[in-house]
Each structure stands twice: as C-alpha cells, then as structure tokens.
Amino acid sequence: MKKTSRRGFTAMLISGFLICFMAMGFDSVAGLDYYEIFLNNKLVVKRAMNQPFSEQPVSLNAAGTNDQLVITYSQCHAENGLGKGRTIALKDSKGVVVKEWRFADGSASNKAMVIPMKELIEVGKGYEEGSLTLVYSSSDTGPQKLMTVKLG
Numbered sequence: 001m002k003k004t005s006r007r008g009f010t011a012m013l014i015s016g017f018l019i020c021f022m023a024m025g026f027d028s029v030a031g032l033d034y035y036e037i038f039l040n041n042k043l044v045v046k047r048a049m050n051q052p053f054s055e056q057p058v059s060l061n062a063a064g065t066n067d068q069l070v071i072t073y074s075q076c077h078a079e080n081g082l083g084k085g086r087t088i089a090l091k092d093s094k095g096v097v098v099k100e101w102r103f104a105d106g107s108a109s110n111k112a113m114v115i116p117m118k119e120l121i122e123v124g125k126g127y128e129e130g131s132l133t134l135v136y137s138s139s140d141t142g143p144q145k146l147m148t149v150k151l152g
Helices: 002-024 117-124
Strands: 032-038 042-048 070-076 086-091 097-103 113-116 134-140 141-150
Touching: 002 134, 032 141, 042 141, 070 134, 070 141, 086 117, 086 141, 097 113, 097 117, 097 141, 113 117
Parallel strands: none
Antiparallel strands: 032 042, 032 070, 070 113, 086 097, 086 134, 134 141
C-alpha cells in the first residue's frame, strides 16, 4: 500500500511542477494596462505596466520627416479597453511639457494614436539626446511614462 501512495504522490508532485513550469512560459497581460509603440510598422517598444520602465533612451535617429510614431495603449479598467480624453505629452528632463497631442476617445476602429515624426523631430531640436520622455494619460488613468526618446 505504501508503494501505491508514494507513486501517486510522486506523480502529483511531477504534474504540479510541469503545470507551474508551463504556466511561466506564457506572457500574460490580462488585467494590466499595456502599450505598443511602432515606428511606421516596426515595433519599437512593448510593455505591460507591471514591468519596470526603462530610462534607456530609444533611438529614433533613423526616422525621417515622413515617418509616423504609432502608439496603442490598452487600459484594463476602461470601457472597451481604450481610454477617453487621451493625450500624449513630450516632457523634458524636468517634467515640463514641451508638446502635447490630444486624441479622440479610443474605440475598436480608433485605437492608434499617431504622431508625425516631423513634429517630434522639430520639437526635439535643441534638447540633449535622451532628455525627452513620451507620457500617456487619459481621463481613466494618470500619467504613464512610455519611453525616453533619442532624437538626432
């Protein structure tokens, strides 16, 4: 009788470890705010809000004046997962807003917030590389740092 219970216990233990190991292999953002930033169609940053913010600047030096920065921000507690009263602000190293873009409320057909690189490049002139940060906010959430940018 002891051999049967020991085998059963061992099988349960191994099954438990396998389930835990497999569960750790998936990256879930359910219940969390997260965002993605694309330069044209190339993913530049993807982050769930439980991940630490990287102060390391993201270089946008290769971007041209006809390119676009496209940001999608999904909010777990907002209606339809997208915010209302959405804004993206560009702040300097002291937290002063240098430029702000306002966007319509998010909807299934209006998720993306598009910033022309021409505007970012123009505003970024005269600032030290890596000293400007993009910050998202909406009526549903407070300011959230998205990324520090490096503009040639």
